[in-house]
Amino acid sequence: MKRIVVVGASTAGLAAAETLRREGYDGTLTLVGDELHPPYDRPPLSKQVLSGQWDVDRTALRTPEDLAALGLDLRLGAAATGLDTAARLVRLADGSTVPYDRLVIATGVRPRRLPGDGVAHVLRTLDDALALRERLKPGSRLVVVGAGFLGAEAAAVAWRLGVEVVLLEPAPVPLAHAVGTEVGQILSRAHRDHGVHLRTGVTVTGVTERGVRLADGELVEADEVLVAVGSLPNTEWLGGSGLPVADGVLCDEYCRAAPKVYTAGDVARWHNPLFGTPMRIEHRTNAAEQGMAAARNLLHPETGKPFAPVPYFWSDQYDMRIQAYGYLRGHDEVAVMEGDLSERRFVAAYRTGETLTGVLAVGMPPKAIRPWRQAIATGTPWHDALASNAL
Amino acid sequence: MRVELDEPKCVAAGQCVMAAPDVFDQRDEDGVAVVLEEHPAAELPDGVREAVAVCPAAAIRLAER
Numbered sequence: 001m002k003r004i005v006v007v008g009a010s011t012a013g014l015a016a017a018e019t020l021r022r023e024g025y026d027g028t029l030t031l032v033g034d035e036l037h038p039p040y041d042r043p044p045l046s047k048q049v050l051s052g053q054w055d056v057d058r059t060a061l062r063t064p065e066d067l068a069a070l071g072l073d074l075r076l077g078a079a080a081t082g083l084d085t086a087a088r089l090v091r092l093a094d095g096s097t098v099p100y101d102r103l104v105i106a107t108g109v110r111p112r113r114l115p116g117d118g119v120a121h122v123l124r125t126l127d128d129a130l131a132l133r134e135r136l137k138p139g140s141r142l143v144v145v146g147a148g149f150l151g152a153e154a155a156a157v158a159w160r161l162g163v164e165v166v167l168l169e170p171a172p173v174p175l176a177h178a179v180g181t182e183v184g185q186i187l188s189r190a191h192r193d194h195g196v197h198l199r200t201g202v203t204v205t206g207v208t209e210r211g212v213r214l215a216d217g218e219l220v221e222a223d224e225v226l227v228a229v230g231s232l233p234n235t236e237w238l239g240g241s242g243l244p245v246a247d248g249v250l251c252d253e254y255c256r257a258a259p260k261v262y263t264a265g266d267v268a269r270w271h272n273p274l275f276g277t278p279m280r281i282e283h284r285t286n287a288a289e290q291g292m293a294a295a296r297n298l299l300h301p302e303t304g305k306p307f308a309p310v311p312y313f314w315s316d317q318y319d320m321r322i323q324a325y326g327y328l329r330g331h332d333e334v335a336v337m338e339g340d341l342s343e344r345r346f347v348a349a350y351r352t353g354e355t356l357t358g359v360l361a362v363g364m365p366p367k368a369i370r371p372w373r374q375a376i377a378t379g380t381p382w383h384d385a386l387a388s389n390a391l
Numbered sequence: 392m393r394v395e396l397d398e399p400k401c402v403a404a405g406q407c408v409m410a411a412p413d414v415f416d417q418r419d420e421d422g423v424a425v426v427l428e429e430h431p432a433a434e435l436p437d438g439v440r441e442a443v444a445v446c447p448a449a450a451i452r453l454a455e456r
């Protein structure tokens with residue numbers, strides 16, 4: 001094995017590359033990224049970068065020295081456009097090809113767009129964040145389409161900058177599908193408390209220079225529009241490669257998508273044995289953990305370990321720090337274990353079947369949440385979790 | 392090796408503490424990471440590099456010397 005190619009130069013790809021080196025791989029290691037920036041961190045984009053608190057440099061995932069020490073064949077600004085698994089070649093946008101003995105696919109996701117939203121902002125890349133930041137002037141009007149975590153964070157930052165914010169959400173309760181109706185209601189109340197105009201149950205049919213058109217014909221006027229309605233996995237370049245693709249690159253619990261091909265991060269859909277279900281996770285922490293796991297399993301398939309993490313995410317909105325462990329989607333029940341929903345200071349536990357599968361905490365000491373992670377990792381039965389409240 | 396923590400970057404996820412509990416802790420009040428052992432033994436505890444890699448804020452760095 002002399003040549004490993006990692007496609008995708010963000011968190012998952014970098015974690016894979018670093019792990020390969022750390023585990024002793026000393027052959028050619030090509031890291032391909034479609035953006036020109038060296039690997040940078042995305043969570044601050046909708047927080048410290050958008051608010052202007054951080055310079056661009058602060059988002060670098062590694063110092064130039066640490067990056068250089070990896071001895072990478074770094075191909076930035078070079079989108080992968082095709083994969084030939086028989087010839088073991090990756091094709092790049094500039095027409096060149098890169099041969100591999102082993103491949104890691106970590107091409108992430110891109111923002112979902114609305115039909116005809118060409119003039120609207122999206123928020124995925126550093127350039128996206130800088131372009132929006134430039135336009136957020138006090139007194140200007142911003143419409144955010146989509147009140148998910150990204151839209152909510154951006155709305156909170158814009159509000160703090162003195163922007164008039166309207167937040168439009170098609171669902172009756174923002175985030176209900178992810179965190180449940182009750183918790184979703186509590187989180188969305190923060191917008192209204194801060195004077196961000198949250199409108200739920202509205203469908204956007206178009207974006208124009210003057211604002212956003214709703215299904216009933218109303219025009220919501222805006223100087224700038226941010227579309228934050230979810231993302232799509234970047235798998236088009238794999239067309240014709242024979243790799244299994246269905247809302248992500250499908251892989252087994254070892255992150256293996258095909259012989260000699262592994263995948264990690266936002267783009268990877270794998271079977272998580274801890275929860276007994278396939279999942280694709282768009283969280284910062286998962287990208288790093290899965291990049292590491294894929295790299296290890298690639299180097300040592302004979303001692304491969306199933307990738308069975310407890311997913312983790314956090315979100316900062318106004319004065320709230322939201323933290324969650326586990327897999328909340330598709331849950332059957334939510335129970336408040338500590339604190340009080342109405343005070344926006346609580347730990348909520350999530351039941352799926354008869355098992356504790358997740359917790360979400362707001363305004364609680366982070367240290368107090370860690371035992372819950374352990375309880376999820378060990379598959380604690382729900383009735384035990386209830387009985388040992390606060391563990 | 393020296394463990395460097397960029398404290399303002401820390402998002403209080405506690406991933407480092409889970410990876411290397413002998414080297415990291417979290418402050419009680421806000422969960423921000425604390426380096427307990429700035430100069431771990433030359434033979435780095437396994438979890439330290441893991442902590443650097445999984446830190447969701449890229450706030451931990453290992454510096455030579």
